[in-house]
Amino acid sequence: MRNCHSPSSERRQQFMDAAIELASQRGYEGATIKLIAEKCNVTVGTIYHYFKNKEDLFRQAVQERAFTSILATLLNDIDELPIEKGLFLVAQGFLKVIREAGMLVSIFISESVHNHEIGTIYADMISQNRQMMQAYLDKKIHTGQLGAIDTAVAVQIFFGHFFMAYFHKELLKMDNLPDIDETFVLNSVNLFLRSWQQEGTHV
Amino acid sequence: MRNCHSPSSERRQQFMDAAIELASQRGYEGATIKLIAEKCNVTVGTIYHYFKNKEDLFRQAVQERAFTSILATLLNDIDELPIEKGLFLVAQGFLKVIREAGMLVSIFISESVHNHEIGTIYADMISQNRQMMQAYLDKKIHTGQLGAIDTAVAVQIFFGHFFMAYFHKELLKMDNLPDIDETFVLNSVNLFLRSWQQEGTHV
Amino acid sequence: MRNCHSPSSERRQQFMDAAIELASQRGYEGATIKLIAEKCNVTVGTIYHYFKNKEDLFRQAVQERAFTSILATLLNDIDELPIEKGLFLVAQGFLKVIREAGMLVSIFISESVHNHEIGTIYADMISQNRQMMQAYLDKKIHTGQLGAIDTAVAVQIFFGHFFMAYFHKELLKMDNLPDIDETFVLNSVNLFLRSWQQEGTHV
Amino acid sequence: MRNCHSPSSERRQQFMDAAIELASQRGYEGATIKLIAEKCNVTVGTIYHYFKNKEDLFRQAVQERAFTSILATLLNDIDELPIEKGLFLVAQGFLKVIREAGMLVSIFISESVHNHEIGTIYADMISQNRQMMQAYLDKKIHTGQLGAIDTAVAVQIFFGHFFMAYFHKELLKMDNLPDIDETFVLNSVNLFLRSWQQEGTHV
DNA sequence: AATGAATGAGATTTCATTCAT
DNA sequence: CATGAATGAAATCTCATTCAT
Numbered sequence: 001m002r003n004c005h006s007p008s009s010e011r012r013q014q015f016m017d018a019a020i021e022l023a024s025q026r027g028y029e030g031a032t033i034k035l036i037a038e039k040c041n042v043t044v045g046t047i048y049h050y051f052k053n054k055e056d057l058f059r060q061a062v063q064e065r066a067f068t069s070i071l072a073t074l075l076n077d078i079d080e081l082p083i084e085k086g087l088f089l090v091a092q093g094f095l096k097v098i099r100e101a102g103m104l105v106s107i108f109i110s111e112s113v114h115n116h117e118i119g120t121i122y123a124d125m126i127s128q129n130r131q132m133m134q135a136y137l138d139k140k141i142h143t144g145q146l147g148a149i150d151t152a153v154a155v156q157i158f159f160g161h162f163f164m165a166y167f168h169k170e171l172l173k174m175d176n177l178p179d180i181d182e183t184f185v186l187n188s189v190n191l192f193l194r195s196w197q198q199e200g201t202h203v
Numbered sequence: 204m205r206n207c208h209s210p211s212s213e214r215r216q217q218f219m220d221a222a223i224e225l226a227s228q229r230g231y232e233g234a235t236i237k238l239i240a241e242k243c244n245v246t247v248g249t250i251y252h253y254f255k256n257k258e259d260l261f262r263q264a265v266q267e268r269a270f271t272s273i274l275a276t277l278l279n280d281i282d283e284l285p286i287e288k289g290l291f292l293v294a295q296g297f298l299k300v301i302r303e304a305g306m307l308v309s310i311f312i313s314e315s316v317h318n319h320e321i322g323t324i325y326a327d328m329i330s331q332n333r334q335m336m337q338a339y340l341d342k343k344i345h346t347g348q349l350g351a352i353d354t355a356v357a358v359q360i361f362f363g364h365f366f367m368a369y370f371h372k373e374l375l376k377m378d379n380l381p382d383i384d385e386t387f388v389l390n391s392v393n394l395f396l397r398s399w400q401q402e403g404t405h406v
Numbered sequence: 407m408r409n410c411h412s413p414s415s416e417r418r419q420q421f422m423d424a425a426i427e428l429a430s431q432r433g434y435e436g437a438t439i440k441l442i443a444e445k446c447n448v449t450v451g452t453i454y455h456y457f458k459n460k461e462d463l464f465r466q467a468v469q470e471r472a473f474t475s476i477l478a479t480l481l482n483d484i485d486e487l488p489i490e491k492g493l494f495l496v497a498q499g500f501l502k503v504i505r506e507a508g509m510l511v512s513i514f515i516s517e518s519v520h521n522h523e524i525g526t527i528y529a530d531m532i533s534q535n536r537q538m539m540q541a542y543l544d545k546k547i548h549t550g551q552l553g554a555i556d557t558a559v560a561v562q563i564f565f566g567h568f569f570m571a572y573f574h575k576e577l578l579k580m581d582n583l584p585d586i587d588e589t590f591v592l593n594s595v596n597l598f599l600r601s602w603q604q605e606g607t608h609v
Numbered sequence: 610m611r612n613c614h615s616p617s618s619e620r621r622q623q624f625m626d627a628a629i630e631l632a633s634q635r636g637y638e639g640a641t642i643k644l645i646a647e648k649c650n651v652t653v654g655t656i657y658h659y660f661k662n663k664e665d666l667f668r669q670a671v672q673e674r675a676f677t678s679i680l681a682t683l684l685n686d687i688d689e690l691p692i693e694k695g696l697f698l699v700a701q702g703f704l705k706v707i708r709e710a711g712m713l714v715s716i717f718i719s720e721s722v723h724n725h726e727i728g729t730i731y732a733d734m735i736s737q738n739r740q741m742m743q744a745y746l747d748k749k750i751h752t753g754q755l756g757a758i759d760t761a762v763a764v765q766i767f768f769g770h771f772f773m774a775y776f777h778k779e780l781l782k783m784d785n786l787p788d789i790d791e792t793f794v795l796n797s798v799n800l801f802l803r804s805w806q807q808e809g810t811h812v
Numbered sequence: 813a814a815t816g817a818a819t820g821a822g823a824t825t826t827c828a829t830t831c832a833t
Numbered sequence: 834c835a836t837g838a839a840t841g842a843a844a845t846c847t848c849a850t851t852c853a854t
Contacts (some may be wrong), residue, residue: 015205029316043835045827045831045836046836049835050835053828054827072367106317110317113375114309119375127377153390155392156364159367160363160366161359165359168326174326174330176330184356191356191360192274192403194398202404235843239819245817246818247844247846248818251847253817267831278816347820417838428853430722433723435638435823440822440823440824449839450825451840452838452840455838455839455846460825515722518781519636519715519718520715523687523725526852532777533785555800558787559787559797566773569767570768570773574765577722578722578731580732580735584762593759597759597762600803604803650851652814653815654813655813655852657850662849663849
């Protein structure tokens with residue numbers, strides 16, 4: 001039988017889920033141990049059986065939930081598709097992931113600036129995604145489907161755009177911004193492709 | 204002689220500066236009144252002589268520092284320049300502003316998600332900048348310097364790109380990202396223009 | 407084992423007792439949480455483990471101690487006695503109760519004016535006592551032991567007299583007032599009865 | 610020209626009025642120097658030119674406003690009237706005085722218990738009124754208009770009744786109590802007189 | 813006389829963490 | 834494993850009072 005410190009103990013997961021959810025709603029400071037405990041119908045002491053302290057709880061929670069692998073799978077799947085279809089699916093997939101991990105995104109955004117540990121986890125995650133995407137674009141350049149663009153910048157623009165759109169529209173609920181629907185993604189991808197596909201350019 | 208509640212009282216400014224600086228380093232919760240007071244060599248009580256409470260201090264500090272007008276001036280100046288030069292200067296100006304307001308940016312990013320008041324100030328600021336930039340691009344389309352693009356999306360991409368670049372590279376200090384120097388800006392602008400200048404496209 | 411929120415937890419009672427005692431000596435504001443905690447040999451935090459806040463502590467303390475039932479028992483016991491004996495016992499009982507609850511009386515008197523919540527508890531208590539006593543007097547009128555007096559006013563005079571006597575002599579320690587002893591009560595009751603027993607009067 | 614410490618300086622009066630009014634609404638602790646100053650359109654420092662400290666301000670304010678002399682005048686006026694008319698006028702006058710000094714009454718009631726200084730002022734005032742009234746009743750016994758009652762107790766009952774009636778009905782706003790109007794006063798006086806006028810009784 | 817900035821002490825409240833049971 | 838009472842440190846805020854101007 002697993003002891004309580006096993007990473008897959010149901011209780012541990014429950015605590016981490018509650019921690020993430022509360023922190024996404026009220027910030028790290030606002031997600032108190034008492035609230036987390038109440039949400040899980042246990043008392044404060046119990047949390048300390050599973051995690052050394054609050055920071056430990058959050059580090060593990062964020063760590064386990066960082067979304068990397070999804071992009072890997074996705075890029076593999078679309079390798080053979082035409083680029084416009086591929087980029088569309090990557091964008092859709094990326095949006096799906098950050099929407100599902102919306103609570104995590106809130107935490108990354110608001111804590112990364114001050115909390116070095118979380119900042120590092122976030123940076124690593126971003127970096128891995130960027131590298132995979134860059135490799136994908138490089139291959140497309142190689143096969144002539146894209147012009148000779150600076151893929152480092154291109155990847156930044158690509159993810160940055162969808163991330164900011166999500167942040168402003170869906171996290172901060174700014175109205176008077178276009179909905180992030182299929183049309184929006186399509187238009188965005190087309191805008192990128194028009195620039196990336198021109199032959200003979202060197203950025 | 205000005206009284207302490209005049210917005211331009213030197214002491215008030217000093218307190219607001221300290222508040223912003225501390226919050227950018229340690230977050231809203233971490234920027235305690237005691238720390239702010241110590242930074243200004245006064246006692247906590249003094250802060251409350253100038254501001255009703257902590258929220259009031261931060262609201263006023265953020266409000267007064269929100270950077271809007273700079274873009275207005277900038278767009279006016281570049282109205283007659285060729286578009287590639289104009290966009291380059293806008294991007295440079297935008298980066299200059301958020302670099303100077305770096306501390307504010309940290310606060311906006313990390314607090315907007317949980318603090319509705321700051322979120323609103325941030326959203327208003329973003330919205331104003333977006334509208335001005337959109338008007339500029341619309342005019343350029345009218346004069347034939349740009350193709351018939353969706354300027355709402357274009358503006359989002361433009362600012363979003365530079366913002367994310369700044370956020371990742373200079374706020375979160377992610378290495379293995381290109382420096383945000385003149386070359387980076389130039390390359391980025393070119394990438395955008397290639398797509399925006401194509402005739403006959405409709406996004 | 408009882409948890410700390412059970413109304414009969416010993417600790418809870420101890421805190422409420424200390425709160426009442428301190429408030430009766432120094433007023434609501436003067437009865438600080440720190441003092442209450444010290445009196446009970448715990449730290450301030452502990453108080454907040456048992457009560458939401460200071461107001462909560464006092465509301466519950468006052469609520470639980472409001473003296474109603476005693477009069478009910480008393481009036482039942484004296485139902486068959488001659489009226490002069492009955493009134494004497496009621497007066498004695500009333501004085502006994504407010505003497506025992508002396509600290510509560512201080513609080514009711516001094517806080518009811520400004521603290522609406524305590525004012526309401528006090529008013530309810532007064533009202534219940536008044537109604538029971540009025541019913542008793544009404545019955546005595548019915549059986550012909552009292553004249554046709556206005557029992558509402560009579561009850562007010564009866565309790566008001568003993569209350570003021572207690573307030574001035576024993577709470578405020580005004581000297582040059584007669585002691586509130588058996589003779590005083592007897593004289594007072596006689597004075598009332600002389601007026602109440604006259605036949606054929608209608609107030 | 611009077612200096613600011615002259616008792617009749619208009620400013621001093623204004624401060625004391627404001628202090629009494631605020632304290633009657635919010636209690637002694639709630640009547641802060643800042644509020645008093647604001648009510649008088651001056652700044653905190655100014656109050657300290659006129660009074661040594663907060664306690665000094667209140668002691669003087671309460672002292673000057675204690676209502677003694679009115680009863681003296683009144684009792685003089687009614688000396689020749691029949692006793693039932695006289696008592697009626699005394700009761701009316703007493704109610705008028707405490708109604709006009711309603712704010713003072715609040716303060717006396719709520720502060721006397723804890724604040725020894727105010728308690729003493731209150732006790733003195735009560736004592737003086739009681740003595741004058743007792744002298745009046747003694748005279749009436751002497752002239753045969755009243756029976757041989759214990760005037761000390763009678764005075765206590767008389768003032769106590771009207772005071773409690775005022776306290777409960779008009780200060781604490783207890784509803785389901787009779788209005789303290791002319792009828793109420795008349796009924797009350799009659800109730801007292803019926804008892805006081807019987808010959809041959811000895812209380 | 814008047815101002816109002818500044819202070820220092822203290823009040824309420826919150827919270828991560830510990831520990832005996 | 835779980836409880837929940839208890840702690841201690843710290844945060845926000847209030848307020849009477851002082852004092853240079």
